[in-house]
Every structure is written in C-alpha cells, then in structure tokens.
Amino acid sequence: MNDSLIRLAAFEWLERQNEIHQDILPREVLAEGFNYKGERITLVGARGIWKPKPMALPLSITSIIDNGRYEDKLGDGDDFMHYKYEGENPNHYSNVGLRDLMVSATPLVYFHQVMKGKYIACWPVTIIHDNVENLSFTVALDDKQRIRMEGELGEVGGFY
Template sequence: MNKNFDSAIRLAAFDWLKEQTNIHGDVLPRNILAQDFYYNNQRVTLVGPQGIWKPKVIELPISITTIINGPYNDSDEDNGIFIYRYRGNDPNHYANVGLRKLMVRKIPLIYFHQIETNRYLVTWPVYLVGENKNNLSFIVVADNIVQTADIDVNTISEKQVEYRRSYSTILAKQRIHQNSFRERVLTAYDEQCTFCKLKHRELLDAAHIISDKEKEGQPIVANGLSLCKIHHAAFDTNILGVSPNYDIKVRNDILEEVDGPMLKYGLQSLNEKKIILPRNKTDWPDQDRLSTRYNKFLKL
C-alpha cells in the first residue's frame, strides 16, 4: 500500500466532512454522504451497504458505521471507549482483517453513528486501539490529532495520548447523545419551533424542560421542546415559561417593557398562547416536568 496516497485520501475525506458539517451541521443526511467526493479525479466513497466500508481506491477501510437496531451490538462504555463488533463471527473475515491492519498500523478512520433514519453524526479521526477476539470486537477511541504516515507524533508520550483520546472520546459520546436527543425532539415537532412555528432546522434546538444535570432531566422527547434559538434562550433564562396546560407565559417585567418589534412580536405577543404539540401524544411534554419547571418560573 502507498502510505502517502492512503494518508492523502484520508486527509481529503476529513476535509470534505469538515466542509459538509460546516454547511449542514453535525448530523449529516445519508444522501449527502452518498454523494462521495473526488481526489485527483478518483471517486472516493465514504459509506456503503456494509458497516465496515472500504472504497476501491485504497486498500483498507475508511469508515465504520453503527446503525439503530442493527444486527451488531456496538456500544459505548463508561471508560472512554467505543466497542465495535466484528462483521460476522469470523476474525479472519476480510473486513475484520482490514480493521486489524488499521489498528496495527495506527491509521485513522471515520465513525458514522446513525442518530435517526438516514441521519448520521460523524466522528473523525477515530483509531482502533485494541481487539477482543473472545467478544468479537475492536476498541475504538476518538482523537483530535490525525496521525498519518507523514506526521510524527512520537514526541508525545503514550500516557498523554491515552488521556487525550479518552477525553476526545468522552466529548464524542456527548455529541452523539446530544444530537440524538435533538433529532428525536425536532422530528416529534415536525421540525418547527413549538412557540412560533419557525421551520428552519439550522435555527432550531432541542430544549430540556428539566435540565440534564437534574435527576428528572433524561434525554427523552417528553422532556424536550423544539425551540428556535431566541426562544430557547428566552426559555432557559425564564423570560418565557410553559404551564402544565401548555400555555406560554411571558415574565411580567418583560410584558411591561416598551421596545422594538422583536420584543413586541417575538416575545410579548406569545403570552397566553398554546404551544404547538407533537402529532403523537406520547411525545407531548410531560406535564409533571412542566409543572416543576413552571413553578420555578413563577418564583422569579
């Protein structure tokens, strides 16, 4: 294998993914990933029908994919690692052999996590740092430094690398969980702000009713509201509240203010209006959580 060519392809793939996430956000639609890209007039595919994917132009896999309810029980562990299962049960299957070579040669690849149907959160670079043949799996960690054939990282101690990768992997897991929550909440609310009906996905957030730092703050749809960024900020700072009966309330001092059209139409006009509820009643905001949050709002 031409190490320099392989490194160049992988770096080009990372650059392409950076461009796409800058345009579309952290979670990329499958149709964007399926567009592929070209390097020196050669087509490079990043995803395919198999979870372990190798484009024709290079010898070893460029990506791994975990899908929701897939045939393999991939998982993330509490100790800063991902577990990625073999393809099938044969350690010597060509796909598993390819991953093993990546591990031995310390070559980076891309990890696609399916968040919702046809939507993927992308993590790169990731490295395979161990293998458990009894468990038919590899150990995967994220990093924030791309180690390739033409980059010397030997001046960094193994302990420093271990700490950096553990931290990077923890951050990657947080991104996966946060984006999974966002995708599920936005989908439940038909990708619109529950206060004002704004439908631009790039301007929408999934707001927690009960903070994720609290016991009842689980990342479930019933603990979420789809809000545009300004109304998310207003909700988080208790300028706006939501009653257990799904009424929007504006804080009294804000109602009494006199200012421009943003205050009047963007905030004050929402007072006493009903929020837009999801079509599926099981996705409606939990009334007990709303009551807890609303009581805090009333005390201000």
C-alpha cells in the same frame, strides 16, 4: 493512491459537510462522497466497515439504530466504543482491514445513525484493541467527539 492523503481529504470534506448540514449528515451525501484526483471516494456503503475502491484499508465504520444483528455501543462513562466484527470470522477481510488500521494506528471515521438516513460523524477515531473473544474492536473517541456525540444523540433520541 495514497491512503493517508485520501483520509486527510475525507476529514476536510467532512468538516465542510458538517457546516453545510449542521452536523447531521444525510446518507445520500456520504454515499456520493467526493472526487479525489479523478476518483470517487465514498464514505459509506452497504457494509458497516467501508473501504472505497481506491483505498487499501477501510475509511469508515458505521453503526445503525435498531440493528438486531450487531450491537455496537459506547462504553460506560469512558471514551471508547465497542464495534462488532463483520460476521463471526475474525479473518473476514473487513475485520482484517480494521486490525491492520489498529496495528498502524491509522485513523478512520465513525458514523452513528441518529435516525433513518441521518448520521453524525466522529473523526479521527482509532482502533485500539481487538477483542477476539467478543468478536469486536475497541474504538477510541477523544473527549471532543464524545461530548459532540452525546450532545447530538441527546437532541435526537439517545444512544441505543
């Protein structure tokens, strides 16, 4: 299957879901996903870096609130987010997948949990830097996404 076409289909599906759910997406909707040419494309899973089975590279990254293990955060006053590696091994397959997205400038989706089981989605975002020393990636958000995230987060309790 063609990853690029699946990504575009996922972005279009997310547009429709945002309209239906007024920009706050239930996890169960994201976990169920959508059908693409007879294949189920899920947008989230058990891991923060998510690659649906039919795809070669990750489709999404997810941050959750009250997570002591990973400290993903927006940069101060800029359009970037710092997303922690999965584990501490830079060569873990999930981290390699994000690195491959960075090298190819391939966009993905960022989900940020705003309350248990509820997420806002930002897309397309891109990985622009691999911070090996901090075990994290720098993710670029555009102005529209940043404003939307800050607005939604302000309404539901802020960014942690």
